[in-house]
Amino acid sequence: MRIRLPSLLLVALCGLAPAALGNLLHWSVWLWGFMSTVTASGSLLLVLTFLGSGHPRADPYGTEEPEPPAAPTEQPYQETRVIDAALPSAVDGYDFLFSATVWWRPAPDHTGRSDGASPALAVSAVVSRALEIVCRKQPGRASFARFFLEGELSVPLPDRSGRVMALAADATLTLAPADRERLRKLSDLRKDEEIWEYERQHERNKRRYLGDDVLQSAGSAVVWWLARHENEIEKAVDMIGPLAQIAAAANDEEVPELFRHLLVPPVGARSEATVGGPLWDAPGPGAEPFDREAEVGAADRLVLLMAAVGVKPDMDEYTVLVHRVVTSLEMAELYEAADEIRRALLPMSDQDDGAGEGEGPDADTGEGDTASRPFRDASHQPHRPTAPRAQNEDGDES
Template identity: 35%
Template sequence: MTTGSKTTTVFLTTLCALLLTIVGLVQRWPGWAWAALAVLLVAVPTVTFKIAESRRGSFSVDFEEQRTAVPIERREHRLSSVALPSQWADYDFLFSATVRWYPLDPNGHGPVVNPAGLAVEAVLERARALTELRDPDRVSLVEHELGGALSRLCPDRTELLQAMAENVTLTLHAHDRERLDKLAEVRKDKAVWEHQRKYEQSKREYLGEDVLKDTGSAVVWWLAKNEDRVEKTVADLGLLAQLASAANDADVPDRLRAFVPQLVDGRTDAEDVDGPSTVVEREPTATEHFEAFLTSMGFPDGDVRRGMLAKQVADVIRTQGRNETAEEMLRRFEPPARYRSDDEDPSVGGDDAGFESPPGR
C-alpha cells in the first residue's frame, strides 16, 4: 500500500469514528457498545494494512529505486541517404529507412552492446546483398524489392537481436539520373541505326546477289513482277541486260547485244558515215547502259526517280568493289539532296523505282 492509500484509510477511519460517536451520544449507548466501537476502530485499519501488504508482496519498493530505474529503451533508428553499391560501378543507390529491432535477451543478461549499431549493420548488410545485383536504371523497382526484403525481423550475425526496416526509400544522385537517361537515349538511337543499316545491307545483297546477279536472274525477277506481260518482258530483254551489266560493272554479253538498240544503232551510223574500214567501235560504259535502261523505262531527264534508282544500283556496285563505276553513276544522275546521305533510308525511292524488299528480310 502506498503512502497516499494509508492516509486515505486513516482519514476515513477517523471520520467514521466521529460519526459513530455522535450517534452513540444521541442514542445513549451502553458502556459495552463504546468498548466494541473502540476495538472496531483500531482493528479495521490494521486489517486493511495487512491485506494490502500481502497483495503487494514481501519486497518493498524504495522511492530512490524508483528514481534510479533504467528508462525504457527506444528501439528504432532513422537512416538517411546511405550509399549502397549497384551492379554498375560508380552508380550508387541512396538508401533511407527507419530501422527497428527487438532484443533476443530482454532481461539484459547478455553482453553490453549498442543495439542500434547492430541493427543498422544487419539491415545495411541485407540491403547491400540485394542492391549490388540490380541495375541503377531500375531504382523504383529495387525500392519495392527492398521494402519487402527488409520488412521481416531477422537475427543479426551476433544473434543478440532481430532487426527490420520500415519506410524504405531508394534514390539516385541527380547527375547519375541524367547520365542514365542519356545512355538510354543513345542505346535506342543505336538500335534504330543498326536496324536501318541491316535493312540497307539486306536490300543491297538481295539486288546484287539475287536480282541483278546476271541477265537471267533479272528476267526471272521482272517476270515475277509482271506475270501477265510476257511480251513486254521479252521486249525489255535489252534493258534488263544493260541493268544487270551495269550492276556488275561488266559489258553486255555478245549474245544479248542484238537486244540493245543503242549498240545496234551506234554501229550502223558509224558505218554510214565513215565506211566499214574506218569504223571505231566503242563499247558503251555501264553508266550509259544504265541511262538507256532508264530512258526506255519511261524515266526522262529531270525525273527524281532516276537519281533514286541510280543510288540503289551504285550501292550494289560498291558491294562488289567497283567504286569508280558507282561514283561515275552518282555524278551522272546526282540523286536528290535528301538521298545523298548514307544515313537516310532509301526505301521510299526504291519502291518508286519498282523494287520491293525481299520477303522475310
C-alpha cells in the same frame, strides 16, 4: 476452476445421508428421495461457492500442479532513420541511394541493457542486409529492387552481436539524377545501335539477293522483273535492254553482244530533222564501240526532251521551242550551247534570218561577222526567233 476429489466425496455423502436415514425410519420413497436431492444440491452449491471465493483449500497431498511463471513483458520497438545511404550496384560507378525507417528493440537476452549504441547497431544491421540484396541488382532496375528489398527487410532479425532486433519499413531505392540521365542516354544509344545493325543487315541481305541472284545475268534480271509484273509482257520486252545494262554494271562486265542493240541509242547521234535518217544512227561496220562515258551534247539532250514530251520535228511547236531555247541561252550568255543547238536543229533558212536580224547600220563594214560571239559588245542584241510561217490550205508558205 476445478472440483477436487474430496469435494465430490462430500457432495455424494450429503446426497446419500437422507436416503440412509429414510430407510431406517421407514420414510416414503418420495420423501427421502427429495431430501437426498436437496442435500446433494445444497452441498454442491457450497463447494462451488467456496472454490470461487479465491480461497482454495490447501492440498494436503501436494498433488496440485504449480502455475507457470508469468512471461516477461516485451519492450516496444523504437524508431530511427536511414537517409540516402550509398549502396553499390552490379555496375561499377552506379550507386543506389537507400532510405528507410528502422524499427528496433533490445534482444530478449539483452532486455534492460540497451544503451546509446543500440540505434547504430540496428541501422548497421539493416544496411548490411540491404547491401547483400542490391549488390547483385542492375542500376536500371531500381524500382524492381525496391519492392524486393521491402519484403526482405520487413522481417525482424538480430544484428551480428545479437544485442538488438531490427527491421525496416518505408524503404526507398533510387539513383542520383546524373546517373539516371546517363543510363537513359546509354539505353537510347543501345536501342538506336540495334536498329541500325538490323537495318544494315537487312541492306546486306538485299544486296546479296540482288547481286547473287537477281542481277547475276541479264536473263535472271528479266525473269525477276517479269515475276513482279506478270501481266506486262510487252513492257518486259522493252525492259530487256535496261535490265541487261544493269546486270552488266552490277557484275563489272560489258553488256553481252546479244543485248547491245536493245540498249540506249548512242549519244553522238542526231535527230531526223538534222540528218534525215533515224533518230540515232547505228555505228557502221568497223566503227569503234560506242563510248557511254562521252559527254552528251546540248542538242542531243534537247532532242531527247522534246521526244519525251511528244514534240515531233514536223510540228510547228518544234521550231518555236528550239528558237526559244536558243534565245534564252543567248540571253544567259551561253553562246556555245546556243550555237550548237542552232546549227544542229534549226534549218539554214532560220539561221540566216536570225543572222540578218542582228545586222545594224554598220553591217557593210563586216565587223559584226568577224567578231567572236563571246566577245561581242554590250550593245549586241541576241537573235530573236522567227515566227513559224503560216501555210495556206494548199500547203504553200505565205
